Amino acid sequence: MAQENGNEQANERYEESELYRMRHSAAHVMAEAVLEQFPEAKLAIGPPIEDGFYYDFDLGRDEEGRPITFSEADLEQIEARMRQLLKKNAKFEASSLSIDEARGLFEDQPYKLELIEELARGKVDEMGNAIAEPVSEVGIYRHRDFVDLCRGPHVSFTKQVKANAVKLLRTSGAYWRGDENRTQLQRIYGTVWPNRVELEGYLKRLEEARARDHRRLGKQLGLFHISPLVGTGLPLWLPKGAVLRETLEQFLRQAQVERGYLPVITPHVGKLDLYIKSGHYPYYKESQYAPLDMDGEEFLLRPMNCPHHIEIYRSEPRSYRDLPLRLAEFGTVYRYEQSGELHGLTRVRGFTIDDSHLFVTPEQLEEEFVRVVQLIQYVFNTIGFSDFRARLGTNDPESDKYAGSPEMWEKGVDAIRKAADGLSMNYSVETGEAAFYGPKLDFIFRDALKREWQLGTVQVDFLLPERFELEYTGQDGERHRPVMIHRAPFGSMERFVGILIEHYNGAFPLWLAPVQAVLIPITDRHVDYARQVANQLRESGMRVEVDESGNRMGAKIREAQLQKVPYMLVVGDREEESGTVAVRTREEEDRGALPVEEFQAHALELIASHASEL
RNA sequence: GCCGACGUAGCUCAAUUGGCAGAGCAAUGCUCUUGUAAAGCAUAGGUUAUGGGUUCAAGUCCCAUCGUCGGCUCCA
Numbered sequence: 001m002a003q004e005n006g007n008e009q010a011n012e013r014y015e016e017s018e019l020y021r022m023r024h025s026a027a028h029v030m031a032e033a034v035l036e037q038f039p040e041a042k043l044a045i046g047p048p049i050e051d052g053f054y055y056d057f058d059l060g061r062d063e064e065g066r067p068i069t070f071s072e073a074d075l076e077q078i079e080a081r082m083r084q085l086l087k088k089n090a091k092f093e094a095s096s097l098s099i100d101e102a103r104g105l106f107e108d109q110p111y112k113l114e115l116i117e118e119l120a121r122g123k124v125d126e127m128g129n130a131i132a133e134p135v136s137e138v139g140i141y142r143h144r145d146f147v148d149l150c151r152g153p154h155v156s157f158t159k160q161v162k163a164n165a166v167k168l169l170r171t172s173g174a175y176w177r178g179d180e181n182r183t184q185l186q187r188i189y190g191t192v193w194p195n196r197v198e199l200e201g202y203l204k205r206l207e208e209a210r211a212r213d214h215r216r217l218g219k220q221l222g223l224f225h226i227s228p229l230v231g232t233g234l235p236l237w238l239p240k241g242a243v244l245r246e247t248l249e250q251f252l253r254q255a256q257v258e259r260g261y262l263p264v265i266t267p268h269v270g271k272l273d274l275y276i277k278s279g280h281y282p283y284y285k286e287s288q289y290a291p292l293d294m295d296g297e298e299f300l301l302r303p304m305n306c307p308h309h310i311e312i313y314r315s316e317p318r319s320y321r322d323l324p325l326r327l328a329e330f331g332t333v334y335r336y337e338q339s340g341e342l343h344g345l346t347r348v349r350g351f352t353i354d355d356s357h358l359f360v361t362p363e364q365l366e367e368e369f370v371r372v373v374q375l376i377q378y379v380f381n382t383i384g385f386s387d388f389r390a391r392l393g394t395n396d397p398e399s400d401k402y403a404g405s406p407e408m409w410e411k412g413v414d415a416i417r418k419a420a421d422g423l424s425m426n427y428s429v430e431t432g433e434a435a436f437y438g439p440k441l442d443f444i445f446r447d448a449l450k451r452e453w454q455l456g457t458v459q460v461d462f463l464l465p466e467r468f469e470l471e472y473t474g475q476d477g478e479r480h481r482p483v484m485i486h487r488a489p490f491g492s493m494e495r496f497v498g499i500l501i502e503h504y505n506g507a508f509p510l511w512l513a514p515v516q517a518v519l520i521p522i523t524d525r526h527v528d529y530a531r532q533v534a535n536q537l538r539e540s541g542m543r544v545e546v547d548e549s550g551n552r553m554g555a556k557i558r559e560a561q562l563q564k565v566p567y568m569l570v571v572g573d574r575e576e577e578s579g580t581v582a583v584r585t586r587e588e589e590d591r592g593a594l595p596v597e598e599f600q601a602h603a604l605e606l607i608a609s610h611a612s613e614l
Numbered sequence: 615g616c617c618g619a620c621g622u623a624g625c626u627c628a629a630u631u632g633g634c635a636g637a638g639c640a641a642u643g644c645u646c647u648u649g650u651a652a653a654g655c656a657u658a659g660g661u662u663a664u665g666g667g668u669u670c671a672a673g674u675c676c677c678a679u680c681g682u683c684g685g686c687u688c689c690a
Contacts, residue, residue, distance in 0.1 A: 069617065172685030173617025180687045184616060187685075215683095219625080228663090228681055284690060304690055333690090338615050339681095341688060353690095435690055454689080486690090523647040551652080558651035572649060584650060 014050075016153075019194065022161045023048035025092060025143075025154045026082075026192040027055045029161070030168070032146040033081040034188070037074065043148065044111040044176060044185050051202065052191030056174055058111065059186055069186050070171045078188070083163035090143040092154040102138045105147065111176065112149050164196040167203070214501035215344040221506050221563060223497075223514070224345060233342045233349030235494060240514035243543065244500075245493050247512050249330055251610075252354055252379065252489060259375060261326040261356055266308035268332055272298040278307045279403055279467055283436050289336050305331035306486060309357040310468050313482075318472040320361060323482060324368050328356040330493065345498030346453055352493040358485040359470070365483050369419040369458065372487045376443060376456045379489040382610050383512075385503060388455075390425055391442045392416055393433030402436055404463040412439045412460035435486070437463040443491075445499055453499055455491040460484075507564040507586060509612040510603065517603070518560045519546040519581075522553050522572035529576040533569065533596055540600055542607070561586060566614055567603065585614045 014020050027046035030053075034041055038059055046055030059068035070078075097105065099120045106112035122134030139151035143158060155161060167190060174187040193199040210216075218224045223241030230236060237245060253263075272291050275281040281288075284303055291298040302308070309327045318325070332352045341347055360368045380388060395402040395409050402409070416439055420427055427441065434440055443456035461484040464470075471479045490496035500508070510516055517537065519530035530546045537544045547556040553570065560568045569581035580593040594602075606614065 067617075072619080170684060171618065174686045175616080178687075180616070184686075186617075189685080232681070280690075287688080287690085306690090335690080338688065340615065340617095340686080347689075437690090457690095459690090520650085522649055525647075550646095552646095552648055553650065554648090555652050556650095561651055568650080570650065574649085582649080588651085590650060 018155070019192075020048050021153050021155045022194070023053040023192050024150075024152070025158065026086075026161050026166055026190060027053040028092075028141065028143065028146060028148055028150070028154070029085050029158055030078065030082050030188065030190060031055050031057075031148065032144065033078045033085055035146065036081060037077060038068075042111055043109055045115070046148070052169070052189060054174075054187050054189045056176070056185040056187045058176075058183060067184065067186070069173075070188060075168050075171060075188065079166070079168040079190075082166060082168075085144075086158045086161050086163045086166065088144075089157050089159040091157055092141055092143045092152075094139060094141055094152055094154070096137045096139050098137055099135075102140070102149065105140070106149060115149060161192055162195055165193045165199045167191055167199060212502050212505040213344075214346070214498040217501050217506040218345065218498075221501075221514075223501065226344075231349065232339065233337060233347075235345055235348055235350075241497065243514040244508065244512055245497055248383075248490065248493065248496070248500075249354070251382070253328075255375060255378065256326075256328050256356070259326075259371065260324075261328040264309065264312055264327045264329050266305065266312070266329060266331065268302055268334070269299045270302050270308060272300050274307045274311075275300055275303070277467060278310070278464060279437070280304060280307070283401070284335075287335050287337060289334050301334035302331075303333055303335050305329060305333060305353060305355045306357055306464060306484075307468075309355075310464060310470065310484075313357075313359050313470055314468060318359070318470075318482075320472055320474050320480070323359060323361050323472060324364055325359040326356055327359075328354075331355045345494040345501075348492075348494050351495070353488050354490040354493065354496075355486070355488050358487070359465075359472075359482045360485065361472070361474075361480065362483055365415050365460070365485070366418050366422075368485055369415055369460065370422060372458045372485060373419060373423055373425070373441065376458070376487075376489045380443070380456070383500070384509065384612050385445060385499075387446045389444050390420070390427035391433060391444055392420070392427050392429045393435075393440045393442060394429060394431050395434045395439065396432035399432060401432075402434060404437065404466075408462040409434075409439060412462060415460055416441050416458075435459050435461075437461045440486075453491075453495060455496055455499065456489045457487065457491060459486040461486060505564075507566075509610065510566045510614060511607045511610050513564075513566050514543065515545050515563065515565050516543045516607070517545075517567035517569055518556075518563075518565045519544065520553060520556045520560065520568055520570045521546070521548070522570065526571050526573070526576060530569075530571050533571065533581060536596060537600055537603075540604060542600070542603060557584070561588075567599075569599070587614065 024047070027048065031043055031046055034057055040060050042058040044056035044058065046053065062068055099116060102116050103113065106116065116138060119135045119138055138149060141148055141150040141152055141154055169189045169191060172187050173184045175184055176182040191199070191202060193202055218241070221240060222238050223244065224238055225236045226232065226234070227236060272281065280303060288303050289301045291300050309329070312327055313325065330352050332350060334350045337347060337349055342349070358368055394413055420441060438459050438461040440457055440459035442454050444452050445455050446452050465481050465484055470482050472482055474480045519534050521527045521530040527546070527548055534544045534546045547559065549556065557568055564586055566586055568584040570584060571581055575581055575593060578593065580595050581599055582593050583591040583599055585591065
């Protein structure tokens, strides 16, 4: 993905940019304002981030022992004070101190002391990033009476941050060092831009992003519904959403048939023993629905599909002639995510993975891996997704989260690297992002709100074949152990559709649109003709509705526009007499009358080619 | 799960310091028979998330539960 290099370069430039300095400096001035209002506040860290900055504070506890938090009024006051402080033109002065001097200077700032100790021991820097070497001196930045442990960079004078280009956005809790077992601090997020106009532009972009939020569009377009009575995180697919999802499923099924995948269908529950044997259970115990105890036997709502597919592999003796064996299923799984983690369709408790498990010989591994990546690229290209990056997730040798031998991991990572390099792909390598059973290559998409979502994934697995003692008979007549590839191009149908909604702002390409055309009869008199045309189009496989409401034509068009229906086919006396439809697209283009057959042929061609333009 | 904000009709939102729960859209009925983004009139729609409490009086104040939203954490 050529995208990624660009991003990395952009990030490097960002960290050296004036804007980055402004945001870093704004964080310091905000902390200064906070300290005025909360003199007892302890400072944690306050870095620039994409589009802004934050600073974390510990405000201590009230008489009842509850953490003191920022109110909305506090935020307004802090923001107002910050503006005043920016205008008073203080100079930012850098200097460095020995570790001991720094310990003295920050003696009543416990979080800073912890950072200083870690710098001295060479673990992490003041921003929390890993460093290689212990340091003997630490950087500090001072403006007025405010001093912070910091290596900069900053602007020279506070005035260089425009007071009218600063806005504090929100507060939230945030764990110290990102660790939920440690103190929860109070974070303030803010943003700074070079000037007021750019700030307003940014706020407008946020507003626009909210307008294309898939939860909002999902309601407006009648795609899905989440009922608290059914269960939070358990979406209900409405007819139009179901059509969209099934269309995607059909598309992938077809692509898989062409590539030698075989369908299987397996149940949504399995005995607990199955997951104990696979090793999934102890790893993910906390994020699973509790086992169902029936007559002394325990069953799990399945959190993944792999063990079921493995049992299919094991159902008969396998020969090298059977491999690669590619078993595919849209398999629904259940994971009890923490309540605060749920989010529309993109983070749910019951979802369907476009899952497949490939059982291959070690010799076939690399080639099969390449084919899977090519399938994923084909899927993304066809659907029109572009803002993706690829990530190679490896195990963290320090962590006990990962099973299997070092050789297994090495072989797996090696296979992925060879495959990705062979395809000339750009990818980042991230330690500690692997599955517990093996390394993986993930495809990560950025949504309208700039959040990143992992969609497609391909994983190499030497472990489960061992756990389940999988075998095949080789050409040599000996027993051999296959390797597994786990893969899901969409990742999950729920998440993928959620992202798809935002990507297209609800205006799906014709082939995916839940309703592809609406017939709009001008008066009651034309309803029969409209129905006749609709039926003709339906017989060719198109998804067509007739607007038989009592509305006037203008209102029917408005409704179809709001529903983002690709084609509006207006029919009145003229069309009925000539056997035509007056074609209008959602891009507000009146294309005039076309014979029904001509429109149909044109539309079917676009559908077949997965075209995104009408 | 944690921090904060919030929960009023199907949807979007009103309701002054605690004092009769409202509007637009959608729905239904009637009239109009209409040419490219909203016709008119009428009707119906509510245990103000749920449960408890304070008060002469609670949508409004307090407590709990459920849920939603923004973050944090997590994401097989």
